[in-house]
Amino acid sequence: MEIGKKNAFVDFIKKYGVYLAVGIVVFAVALTFTLLATLNGSVMTEGPNLNFTLPMENATVIKDFSDTELQENTTLNQWEAHLAVDLASESTDVFAVLDGTVASVEYDILTGNTITIEHEGGFVSVYSSLADQPTVQKGDKVSAGDKIGSASESATGELDLGSHLHFTLMLNNDYVDPNDYLNLQSK
Numbered sequence: 668m669e670i671g672k673k674n675a676f677v678d679f680i681k682k683y684g685v686y687l688a689v690g691i692v693v694f695a696v697a698l699t700f701t702l703l704a705t706l707n708g709s710v711m712t713e714g715p716n717l718n719f720t721l722p723m724e725n726a727t728v729i730k731d732f733s734d735t736e737l738q739e740n741t742t743l744n745q746w747e748a749h750l751a752v753d754l755a756s757e758s759t760d761v762f763a764v765l766d767g768t769v770a771s772v773e774y775d776i777l778t779g780n781t782i783t784i785e786h787e788g789g790f791v792s793v794y795s796s797l798a799d800q801p802t803v804q805k806g807d808k809v810s811a812g813d814k815i816g817s818a819s820e821s822a823t824g825e826l827d828l829g830s831h832l833h834f835t836l837m838l839n840n841d842y843v844d845p846n847d848y849l850n851l852q853s854k
């Protein structure tokens with residue numbers, strides 16, 4: 668009886684073993700995908716809070732982003748890509764667009780006083796043509812919406828535009844169109 672049972676089991680495996688093996692593999696693959704999907708879902712919900720706020724209130728876009736079409740720079744009398752958005756507003760206040768850490772506060776003759784802020788998720792925001800006295804310094808932690816400086820005419824490379832903010836957004840070291848992340852066109 669014992670032997671008979673054993674033989675029956677061996678016969679069963681011989682006959683249906685392949686189907687059993689395929690079934691186990693299919694189940695394992697399905698389980699793996701389910702686990703991965705669950706894992707991705709939880710990573711998404713626990714990721715950085717990327718709620719952008721506007722760098723200026725009630726601002727007008729006076730020169731838009733363009734990475735392929737060249738735009739005329741009347742100040743420098745040349746055609747160039749404009750990897751930023753120029754904003755002007757009645758109030759010159761400039762605000763951080765995301766929580767982050769001030770990476771640098773620098774002056775360049777063409778872009779003027781410039782604050783660079785590093786954020787989570789690979790984003791870096793750069794605020795140029797600021798007035799002489801930024802309200803933050805390197806290493807400062809800032810929150811989205813914190814005032815960091817004032818728009819001015821310090822970017823001599825864009826003097827014809829008057830007092831404005833030259834706003835640049837980068838993602839993983841690449842220039843990106845700020846319009847893809849911020850609702851800059853609505854007032």
Ligand SMILES: [Zn+2]
Pocket residue numbers: 730749751752753825833834
């Ligand atoms: Zn500009």
